[in-house]
Amino acid sequence: MEFAIETNGLTKRFGNVIAVDSVDLRVKRGEIYGFLGLNGAGKTTTIRALLGMIRPSEGNVQVLEQVVGPNGRGPWAKVGHLVENPSAYPELSVRENLDIARRLHRIENQSVVNEIIERLGIxxxxxxxxxxxxxxxxQRLGLARALLHDPELLLLDEPANGLDPAGVVEIRELLRDLSQKQGVTVFMSSHILTEVDRLATRIGIIHKGKLIEELDADKLERLRAKYLLIKAHNVNAARNALKSAGYTILSSHDNEIRLNDLRAVAAPDEVAQVLVRAGVPPTHLAVEQENLEDHFLRLTSQ
Amino acid sequence: MSNFSSALWAEMLKMFRSKVPLFTAIGFSMAPLAGGLFMIILKDPEAAKSLGLITTKAQLLTGTADWPSFMGFMAQAVAAGSMILFSIITIWVFGREFSDHTVKELLALPTSREAIIAAKFIVLSIWSLVITLLIFGEGLIVGILVVIPGWSIDLLQTSLVDILGGAALTLPLMSFVALLASSGRGYMPAFGWTILTLFMANLSAILVWGDWFPWAIPGLFSGVAGPRTETLGTHSYILLLITSIIGIVATFWWWRSADQTR
Structure with missing residues (x-):
């Protein structure tokens, strides 16, 4: 199997702090890999290690089947990146900043700068x-610099940072297009879980430096817990009626009750009948599914 | 487009777009103007008396109002000033990548880190030497305008060697400033280093072992403590060369090997 990114036992220590702990990443070519983690979980350190900006304390990194580092060695002509906050030379124009990137990528064709400026809407x-x-x-300038040289792999740290809602959608479509039409592999960290949920084909969750879960978007869909959400005017009476009928209450607060046993999720009509018979008809009854945020918070709170 | 030419082009563009070259040139241009002022004071003793301390300082520095004294002052001023001004240029060229957080855009590129660092050293050297030459030219104009005796072609050649030589000996020492602006990830550690070396250079010159302290050598070369044939020996130049090589190698090593977390 050809992997765009492969790490084996990647570990990075800063003094006594273990920022990244034995991370084994496998990112297939053409995937959009969402890399999730809380602040300080090790996302940016991992991305910097993938880019050869920091030396692993242990383990190794391969990007596009080439061993990264030491001494800045890597397939950088085929890799675009955006690490942490976007930066640029403030006294230079947008065009000049991109022209510097063009030169440093050793691209002769000057028109690529205008093309990427148009493409990123700047x-x-x-x-x-x-x-x-x-x-x-x-942020758009940073993304333009990352895409300037038509990379095969994009390493993006919080690509939606600072973008307005229209910009978020635009960049999402751009990345999806690059992945689907040009086979570009995208490795992106994000705090905006809904973005990862909508875009990623594979998701990795890093917590306290460890990769605690790695799963396909399809599998995530299956793993997400389903529950029945019930609202009623008299929640106490409704809860007692449901308990009497043998249902297990997942949670109950304010004016809503959640049931997650299979019987309730599979047959919400029976739950409605129980409540109606008890004289507390539901004002709202719906089968819901936890989103990526719920799944992420559940995992990282363990 | 080669590895190095790409990096050099990028560094040149950054330099041309910056206001720092202009400010350093303006700062350095004060030296010939101050020299010219001293010459005017020394030419007119009556006016000099009414100026008190300035007269004393002018006599202390130059002695008589003529071209040899004026060019001697210029060489010493450039030697002292270049340590500060070249440091400012070096700190800007290297340290700005950290203060502007642009360093991360220089690390994972087809253009090697070595080429980028070499380009930075070349650009700061060109920039520093151009400013030195401009100051020399400005000095000649000021000298002509204040009308002082003692001009000769020999003096012109000797002065050029004194001034450019002092600058050329100062430049390689900037490698340590570059190293500290990089490893210190910003401006302040390198500024601190510059002040420390200036202080130590003065101290070592006073204690008459400046010939063994690399940062005192450019000043001694300019004749601040007497003719350089008496104050410096071959060991001084070898020591300066070895020190500079250590600084340059350490800077390259740091950029190749250190963790880049900004």
Missing amino acids: ASYADRKAGTLSTGNL
Whole structure:
């Protein structure tokens, strides 16, 4: 199997702090891999190790089947990256910043700069100094720099940071398009779980430096717990009626009750009958499924 | 487009777009103007008396109002000033990548880190030497305008060697400033280093072992403590060379090997 990213026992220690602990990542070519974790979980350290910016304390990193580092060695002509907050030379224009990136990627064709400016929707800011850009436009400049050289692999740390809602959708579609039409592998960390949920084909969850779960988006769909959400005017009476009928209450607070036993989820109509007979008809009855955020919080709180 | 030419082009663009070259040139241009002022004071003793301390300082520095004294002052001013101004240039060239958080854009590229560092050293050297030459030219104009005696072609050549030599000996020592601006990830540690070396250079010159302290050598070369044939020996130049090589190698090693967490 050809992996775009492969790490074996990747560990990084800073003094006594273990930032990344024996992480074995396998990212297939063409995948959109969502890398989730709380602040300080080790996401950025992992991305920096993938880019050869930090030396692993133990283990090794291969990117596009080439061993990364030491001494900055790696397949960087085929890799685009955006690490942490976007940055640019403030006294240089957007175009000049991208022209520097073009030169350092040793691309002769000057038109790539204009093309990427158009593609990322920053044409009206092209001759403006980068120091005057809004956070969102600076993020677009960072993404433009990452995409300038048509990379095979994109390593993106919080790509939706600072973007407005329309920008988030635009970048999501751009990344999906790159993955589906050009086979670009995308490895992205994000705090915006709904974004990862919508975009990623595979998800890894890192917690306290350890990769605690890695799963396909399809599997996540199956793993997500389902529950029946009930609302009623008299929640206490409804809860007593359901208990009497043998249902297990998952949670009950304010004006809602959640049931997660299979009998309730499979036959909500029977639950409705029980409540009606008890004189507490439901005002709301729906089968719901936990989202990625719930799943993530459940895992990381353990 | 080669590895090095790409990096050099990028560094040149950053330099041309910055205001720092202009500010350093303006700062350095004060030396010939101050020299010219001293010459005017020394030419007119009556006016000099009314200026009190400035007169005393002017006599202490130059002695007489003529071209040899003026160019001697210029060489010493450039030697002292270049340690600070070249440091500012070096700190900006290296330290700005950390203060602007742009360093992460220089590390995972087809253009090697070595090429980028070499380009930075080349750009700061060109920039520093161009400013030195501009100051030398400005000094000649100031000298002509204040009308002082003692001009000769020999003096022109000797002065050029004194001034450019002092600058050329100062430049390699900037490798330590580059190292500290990089490893200190910003401006302050490198500024601290510059002040420390200036202080130590003065101290070592006073204690008459400046010939063994690399950071005192450019000043001694300019003739601040007498003719350089008496204050410096071959060992001084070898020591400066070895020190500079250590600084350059350490800077390259740091960029190749250190963890980049910003």
